[in-house]
Amino acid sequence: MKGIVFTEFLEMLEEKFGYAFVDQIINEANLPHQGAYTSVGTYPHQEMISLIMSVHFQSQIPVDDLLKTFGNHLFGVFKKSYAVFFDKFTSAFDMLENIENHIHVEVKKLYPDAELPRFETERTNENCLKMTYYSDRKMSALAEGLIASTLEHFHQKGSINIAKVENEGKIVTFIIKTEG
Ligand code: HEM
Known part of the structure; x- marks a missing residue:
């Protein structure tokens, strides 16, 4: 998993919680890299899971809520760091x-070791998009946060519902x- 995620x-x-909380999490999560990450590095996905679980136990916030909020945060970061992707689209x-055939393709060119999900999309009508997430990392809640921020970015009101969950x-x- 890319360092920027960490x-x-x-x-x-x-x-959200202050420096002391982060310090506590890093000490308690038993992380091989002890919280020292660089944005261009690559680290084991398991280490991200350990971090998230540690925050979950400390804060009692459900894991999916943490991931959704993180999706909102990450969208803001992408907007600043990869502005070129945002100017191209109108909705x-x-x-x-x-994402599948353009954005993540460019991400893969920049970081060949990036571990990206796969998406399939189908416009069932003008106002409805069916979007299926595929990834062994099971981070669909992160996708949900990113999707919600995408709607907000284009000043579009709407709803996101999970229609089906397969393969855990x-x-x-x-x-x-x-x-x-
Ligand atoms: C300009 C916009 C975007 C950029 C630059 C971008 C880039 C990235 C990068 C660098 C990663 C980390 C890969 C790794 O850790 O190895 C990632 C992962 C991910 N991206 Fe994107 N992304 C963008 C938009 C989106 C959007 C809108 C969605 C939501 C549908 C999305 C869904 C995800 C998910 C869920 C992951 C986590 C990995 C997984 O679940 O397997 N991305 N993306």
């Missing part, structure tokens, strides 16, 4: 339909509806 997760924790559906969360189908 550095930004710790950054979000510091913003939330336009952007979401282009490795395949998750979202139904995204916008207000016409």
Whole structure:
């Protein structure tokens, strides 16, 4: 998993809970890299799970809520760091339909060792997008946070519902509806 995911997760924790909390989490989570990450490095996905679980036990916040909030935070970071991707698209559906064949393709060129999910999209009608997430990392709640922020970015109101969860969360189908 790319270092930016780790550095930004710790950054979000510091913003929300303060430095002392982050320090405590790093000490308690028993992390091989002891919280010392660089944004361009690559670290084991398991270490991210340990961090998230540790925050969950300390704060009692459900894991999926933590991941969704992190998705919102990460979207803001991507907007600043990869502005070029945001200018190309005119609507939330336009952007979401282009993650698989455009955005994440460019990400993979920049970081060949990035571990990215796969997405399938289908526009069932003008105001409804069916989007299926596939990843062994089971981080669909992160996707949900990123999808919610995508709608907000384009000033579109709408709803995100989980229609189906398969393979213990490795395949998750979202139904995204916008207000016409
Ligand atoms: C400009 C926009 C975006 C950029 C630059 C970007 C880039 C990235 C990067 C660098 C990673 C980390 C890969 C790794 O750790 O090895 C990642 C992972 C991920 N991205 Fe994107 N992404 C963007 C938009 C989105 C959006 C809108 C979604 C939501 C549908 C999304 C869904 C995910 C998920 C869920 C992961 C976690 C890995 C997994 O579940 O397997 N991304 N992305």
